[in-house]
Amino acid sequence: MKLISLVRNVHSRHCRPEVTRCLQLRFFQHDFVPRDPKSKPKKYKYPPVYDPYGPRPPPADKIIELAESIATLPPEERRLIGPMLHERLKHPKLQAVSTEGMDVGGKTDSGPGKVEEKKEKTAFDVKLEKFDASAKIKVIKEVRAFTNLGLKEAKELVEKVPSVLKQGVTKDEANQIIEKIKAAGGVAVME
Template identity: 70%
Template sequence: MKTFALLRSIRKRPTQREIIGPLQSRSFQPDFVPADPKAKPIKYKLPATYDPYGPRPPPSDKIIQLAEKIAALPPEERMQIGPTLRARLRHPKMQSISADGVDLGAQGGSGAGSAKAEEKVEKIAFDIKLEKFEAAAKIKVIKEVRAFTSLGLKEAKDMVEKVPVVIKQGVTKDEANEIIEKIKAAGGVAVME
C-alpha cells in the first residue's frame, strides 16, 4: 500500500501554478509602478577620454628631468635605452611573430620593402608534383603514391594518369625529398614546389 502511495506521489503531475511559477502566476503586482511616459530621459555626460585606471597622479620632478635628458640624447643613444633597460631589469627579450600565410591587405605595404621581406622568408611547406613516369613502371608508381597518401587503388590510379599533378601538399623539406627519392626509385619523376 505504501509503495502505491509513493508511486502516485512521484507520478503526480504539476499544477498550472507550479509550471508557471509563483511570481508569474500573478497578473498584477501592487508594488509595481510603471514609468511616466511624459518624463524626459536622463542624459549622462561622458568624459572626453576614458582611462580604465582612473586618474593618475602627475609625474614627479625626478621623472620629468629624466624624460628631458632622454629627449636631449642623440637618436643613436636613444635606441640603446630599450635594450639596456631590458638587460638591467632582466625582462625577457621580445620574440618576433611570423606572419607567414597572413594576408595583411592594403596595410601590408608595397614596393621594395615587401619584396625584401618575401625574399628573407624561407619556405617550410612544400608540394610534391608528379611530372612523368615510365610506362612500364606505372604500377610501381601507383603503389608508391598509395604508400604516402590515404587514397584507394582507383583514386591513386586516376591521379597518376593525370600527370602532371600535385600528389601531396604541405610537407616538410625532408619528407618531400624522401618521397621524391621513392618515386624516382619506382620509375617516376617528381619535383618539389
C-alpha cells in the first residue's frame, strides 16, 4: 500500500510540476533617454551655400570684363549669345526626351514651333444612341448576335440607351454593326 502511494506521489510530481516562482521577468525601461522638458532645441548653423568641392578661386579679370560686357548688351543681342556659342563650340543639339508612358504631372502647352503628330485611330467603340420602340425586339436580337450576351443582358443593355455596345473594334467591323442596327430600326454611332 505504501509502495502504491509512493509511486502515485512520484508520478504526480513529474507530470504536474508545481509553479513556485515567476515565469517571466519584465523590465519596462526606456530605449532612449527622455528629453528634459525645460530644455530648448539645439540650433545648428548651416553655411549660406554648400559647396562639396570646397572654396573656389576668384574668376580671372578677363572673365569679369566679359561678364560685364555681356550684361550691358540689349536683351535681343543677349538671346543670340547661347546659339552662337553652341555653333562656335560645336556642341550637339539638344534633343527632346520622350516622356510617353510616364506620369510627369499636368499637360503643358507645347511651344509654337512644335507640331503634334496625329495618330490614326485603329480601335473604335460602337454606341447605341436610340431605337424605334416598335423595333425593340429586332434591336435586341442584333445586339445578341454580335455581343454574345444572353437575352436578359442584351435587353438591359438596349434599355439603358445611350450605351456602348462593343469596344475596340476595327473600322470595318464597326460599320457593319452600325448597318445591322440601322436595318433593325436603331441608331448607332462610331466613337
